[in-house]
Amino acid sequence: MxxxxxxxxxxxxxxxxxxxxxxxxxxxxxxxxxxxxxxxxxxxxxxxxxxxxxxxxQLAQLQKIQQTKAIEADFYGRSGVVAALEKRCADIMGKESAKFFPSGTMANQLALKVLSGENTKIFVQETSHIFRDEADAAQSVHGKRLMPLAKGAPAFTLEDLQQAVEYQEKEEVFHSGIGAVSIECPVRRCDGKRVPFNEIKRISEWCRQKGYKLHLDGARLHLAAAFGNIPLKEYAALFDTVYISLYKYLGAMSGAILCGDKALTEKMDHLIKIHGGAIYQNWHNAALALDAIDxxxxxxxxxxxxxxxxxxxxxxxxxxxxxxxxxxxxxxxxxxxxxxxxxxxxxxxxxxxxxxxxxxxxxxxxxxxxxxxxxxxxxxxxxxxxxxxxxxxxxx
Amino acid sequence: MxxxxxxxxxxxxxxxxxxxxxxxxxxxxxxxxxxxxxxxxxxxxxxxxxxxxxxxxQLAQLQKIQQTKAIEADFYGRSGVVAALEKRCADIMGKESAKFFPSGTMANQLALKVLSGENTKIFVQETSHIFRDEADAAQSVHGKRLMPLAKGAPAFTLEDLQQAVEYQEKEEVFHSGIGAVSIECPVRRCDGKRVPFNEIKRISEWCRQKGYKLHLDGARLHLAAAFGNIPLKEYAALFDTVYISLYKYLGAMSGAILCGDKALTEKMDHLIKIHGGAIYQNWHNAALALDAIDxxxxxxxxxxxxxxxxxxxxxxxxxxxxxxxxxxxxxxxxxxxxxxxxxxxxxxxxxxxxxxxxxxxxxxxxxxxxxxxxxxxxxxxxxxxxxxxxxxxxxx
Missing domain, CATH: 3.90.1150.10 (Aspartate Aminotransferase, domain 1)
Known part of the structure; x- marks a missing residue:
């Protein structure tokens, strides 16, 4: 064209x-x-x-990787270089387990689905990808209600979250339950600004006390880590699930990784399948990202x-x-x-x-x-x- | 490993x-x-x-294609070689339009979702991929009820379908509506047997009279065409939507194409997105399949x-x-x-x-x-x- x-x-x-x-x-x-x-x-x-x-x-890069060490094919997202990448990502993030997803949207959505269980309310930044750029998937496919905080701003504070929870508990009669809280960091719609790390810590502590699960949309988390000088593991430790993109800067053509407990990632094969994300071969994406990530x-x-x-x-x-x-x-x-x-x-x-x-x-x-x-x-x-x-x- | x-x-x-x-x-x-x-x-x-x-x-094959003519990248499944493949598939099948999907399961499920509209009942072969090998996605994600016909056999007859429709109309009180009929051909779980072409014709005619939409799971349709000596277009003409796989034998690493009316395929970008199938780059799959398909x-x-x-x-x-x-x-x-x-x-x-x-x-x-x-x-x-x-x- x-x-x-x-x-x-x-x-x-x-x-x-x-x-x-x-x-x-x-x-x-x-x-x-x-x-x-x-x-x-x-x-x-x-x-x-x-x-x-x-x-x-991109092909030349794949050839270079292949010539160093023969790439081992995956099979519907399992085994081979995809499994190797999953293991590497779990290690890097200090999480028990990691799972390959065909897209970041699917990783975000299924993480929130599993974290929130039967509860329907999920708190997010109003500026977040999940709220603005996933075409209302949470609401229309997964039956969740996204509760936006801090309109137009990169971050909400612990107090913003507490007030929103309190308001909802006081002003709604049927308590359908708070399922999860999600934080995007850095925030693309706010020119890549980070949520202040100390604020994330406060939110994380409070969520743990209250039993609310916490998800990190870290599509570009390495940028937050490098420019804010905070190790990836320190971010990851504050969250139940962490999603990172494989193609924003890790060299892949597509794909995402979700890190978390094994009990959670083990549920993903079935969920990925029923949503149409069980893809025959993704070794190219895994090989490219594995080559770049370290x-x-x-x-x-x-x-x-x-x-x-x-x-x-x-x-x-x-x-x-x-x-x-x-x-x-x-x-x-x-x-x-x-x-x-x-x-x-x-x-x-x-x-x-x-x-x-x-x-x-x-x-x-x-x-x-x-x-x-x-x-x-x-x-x-x-x-x-x-x-x-x-x-x-x-x-x- | x-x-x-x-x-x-x-x-x-x-x-x-x-x-x-x-x-x-x-x-x-x-x-x-x-x-x-x-x-x-x-x-x-x-x-x-x-x-x-x-x-x-596989990389050598991609390099060969690239050296003949530079592959043009797609962008979230649009433009470039993905658009070229879509156009080629629509032409081959004699359909108005075609759409790339990351998986056959997603192509099947979203085709049936759109074809059936607000109606919930979809008739399928009991041996079909949709009924047995898509992990109940139709029921659990899309709120559809699959009605299996001809247990264990590759094909149902028009009479099987008519009787099942009649039974359901007589023996259920709340008529939630017949949304679509799906035929898989050839049938993988029946050793690749074809549904007799004449039976497909009869079913298609009746479905058109009744206003039931008809979907073809033609993951391996080229095999039916070649071994049964029936042109692809003659199959496709009998159906509202036709799915073919890009990796069963067309050389891609994954992916699927759904052919149908433009009014239908135009709905797919949104549906693919909310189900997590909007993938950044798929030019490798499109280039491999486009190279092989003719x-x-x-x-x-x-x-x-x-x-x-x-x-x-x-x-x-x-x-x-x-x-x-x-x-x-x-x-x-x-x-x-x-x-x-x-x-x-x-x-x-x-x-x-x-x-x-x-x-x-x-x-x-x-x-x-x-x-x-x-x-x-x-x-x-x-x-x-x-x-x-x-x-x-x-x-x-």
């Missing part, structure tokens, strides 16, 4: 709304595109949580350091101001001097330097995503590319 | 029961195994509907001819008798002369000739599956291998 037609397709299909939370249509188009870009410069992008790879590059934290920390130095240096110039966010992770806000044509600048960066930044503003800022790709190039080369392209954009 | 441990795992996990309908644990173990087998003889197997390939071979019918017809000649020649010997089944497809029954040790014979065939046959009897017959792999070798060489290994097995 030509790029222009692809864009039209995305618009007409409603998919153009997705980039708010998932910049992937853009990234896929870029990764797929056959533009004449400098061949000796690996692409650095500021539009995704990960490297932008096309199918050819090195990822070090890599993203290195990327964060490089980005920090680059942004500090760029901030000495008048044209732009790049800021980290409070409780932020890998998303930075860039403000531009009036008169700079963002689309034009982005185009020069792309075609002359193979650097990808957003071509459109989100409200009044440009959101820059930091990912591993920044480590692929010399940082003074990156600085020069930014500065030279800015000068060029201002000129013509 | 060593082979012995893998087998133990399969047994303890209950997966050892699956080979009844899916011989894949066996096939995966064989494809993964690193035995010293003759390197110049491509493997011919009689235990699967398809070639046995390991991840290395040549498959010719290839399986050729394989059927080779098998027929080989089996006829072998049947002239006293040791065995291989029979096609009435309304059969690619599964043949082999009876052995008393005293022949099947496991021993199979072992010689495997290690000396790289030919795989089942090592265990199913009841009193050995089920031989015909697939494309039979075309990989000279057929008189295959005949000699069978005869020589039989002689050897009888000796020691």
């Amino acid at each position: 030509e790029k222009i037609r692809r864009r039209e397709f995305l618009r007409s299909s409603g998919l153009s709304l997705l980039p708010v939370i998932i910049p992937a249509p853009l990234t896929a188009a870029i990764a797929n595109s056959q533009d004449n870009i400098p061949p000796d410069l690996p692409m650095v992008n500021f539009v995704s949580d990960t490297l932008l790879v096309n199918p050819g590059e 090195q990822f934290e070090a890599r993203i920390r290195k990327a964060a350091d490089i980005a920090s130095a680059l942004f500090n240096r760029l901030n000495k110039r008048a044209e732009l101001k790049i800021s980290a966010l409070p409780e932020g992770t890998n998303i930075f806000h860039m403000k531009l001097q009036p008169g700079i044509d963002l689309a034009k600048w982005a185009n020069i960066l792309r075609t002359s330097h193979n650097i990808v930044i957003p071509r459109r503003m989100g409200e009044d800022v440009v959101r820059l995503f930091v990912n591993e790709s920044i480590s692929l190039r010399d940082s003074s080369q990156l600085y020069d590319a930014f500065v030279n392209s800015l000068e060029q954009a201002k000129k013509a | 060593e082979k012995i441990r893998r087998r133990e795992f399969l047994r303890s996990s209950g997966l050892s029961l699956l080979p009844v309908i899916i011989p894949a644990p066996l096939t995966a173990a064989i494809a993964n195994s690193q035995d010293n087998i003759p390197p110049d003889l491509p493997m011919v197997n009689f235990v699967s509907d398809t070639l046995l390939v390991n991840p290395g071979e 040549q498959f019918e010719a290839r399986i017809r050729k394989a059927a001819d080779i098998a027929s000649a080989l089996f006829n020649r072998l049947n002239k010997r006293a040791e065995l008798k291989i029979s096609a089944l009435p309304e059969g497809t690619n599964i043949f029954h082999m009876k052995l002369q008393p005293g022949i040790d099947l496991a021993k014979w199979a072992n010689i065939l495997r290690t000396s000739h790289n030919i795989v046959i089942p090592r265990r009897m199913g009841e009193d017959v050995v089920r031989l599956f015909v697939n494309e792999s039979i075309s990989l070798r000279d057929s008189s060489q295959l005949y000699d291998a069978f005869v020589n290994s039989l002689e050897q097995a009888k000796k020691a």
Whole structure:
């Protein structure tokens, strides 16, 4: 599909709304595109949580893994490299068990279904993926009622939760029961902001006292761990279940892992099957993620350091101001001097330097995503590319 | 995982029961195994509907496709090569539209959900995958009641269906409504037997008169088409929806396609999402299936001819008798002369000739599956291998 037609397709299909939370249509188009870009410069992008790879590059990566050690096929999500990945994830998170899921939505939904049992009420952030971006699956498929907290904000406090529970207990006659509490961290719809760790601790303690189960939507938990300097295990210890994505930055083409007690994960094979998620082979996803997962934290920390130095240096110039966010992770806000044509600048960066930044503003800022790709190039080369392209954009 | 441990795992996990309908644990173990087998003889197997390939071979196939024409990535099941496959399948089946699903179970279940609307009763074969092998998803997830017909048999007749409808209308007070009728063809649990085409025609005509929607579980429909010499489109024309599998023999690692009216397939994006089946990237499955789908019918017809000649020649010997089944497809029954040790014979065939046959009897017959792999070798060489290994097995 030509790029222009692809864009039209995305618009007409409603998919153009997705980039708010998932910049992937853009990234896929870029990764797929056959533009004449400098061949000796690996692409650095500021539009995704990960490297932008096309199918050819993904296949090359799988071949590399296969050549190191023959990949062992799975069978409907069991055995082989899928089982190996599950074991590794359970170890990393300090949980008893882990289970592969075909999608994060399925992992979130089935975790909440099992955690809440016969109770129907589940408290979530109003900004969360579960509340806003799973198409009301909890309500329509699983018969659960999601109770949103802290409208528009990344985090609710323990007091928000306590008040909501109290209100519901006082103001409703039929007590259908509080099933679970879910926390997303970092929160994609809030530019990757983290829920303050101390608040999670307080919420976790109180939930344990009350017997409420606690789920972590940690699709991008490694980013919270790296940018907030809090070990994955310390997060995981506060929750009954932890979901992480395999494709946001761990290199897989799809898939998710849910960690938790064995008693819980053992229920999942049946639930995955009846919801249509028992998939014949997923060894490619497991092999890609298993290859990446051990090195990822070090890599993203290195990327964060490089980005920090680059942004500090760029901030000495008048044209732009790049800021980290409070409780932020890998998303930075860039403000531009009036008169700079963002689309034009982005185009020069792309075609002359193979650097990808957003071509459109989100409200009044440009959101820059930091990912591993920044480590692929010399940082003074990156600085020069930014500065030279800015000068060029201002000129013509 | 060593082979012995893998087998133990399969047994303890209950997966050892699956080979009844899916011989894949066996096939995966064989494809993964690193035995010293003759390197110049491509493997011919009689235990699967398809070639046995390991991840290395599957990756090589994907690379081959990629080198012919760069694969275009999809985005959550839309655009790219997934859209191309959908279009191709709709054309092949003569339907308005087609939709990719992550699993056949999800395709079957969501087809029946949409076809039946608010009605709850769905008539199916008692031997069908939908009735026996989808873990009661229709009942537990979708609130449908499956009404099994023709216990133990591959097919129900129009009269069976009419009587069941009449009984239900007379003998139940609250008429919750007949939602849909489903036919599986060929029927895996009945050794791949086909539902007689003329019976399907009669059922289809009557269902149209009555306004009952008709679904075809055609996971292996190409086998019915090739072995029964009935074009795919003639099958598809009799049904409102047709599901075909992408991995039974079309080379994919997983996935399914559902063909039908656009008004129906357009409802699927939302339903797939809420059931957790919206998967980030599936271009590998689509590329593999798209590469295979046009040549498959010719290839399986050729394989059927080779098998027929080989089996006829072998049947002239006293040791065995291989029979096609009435309304059969690619599964043949082999009876052995008393005293022949099947496991021993199979072992010689495997290690000396790289030919795989089942090592265990199913009841009193050995089920031989015909697939494309039979075309990989000279057929008189295959005949000699069978005869020589039989002689050897009888000796020691």
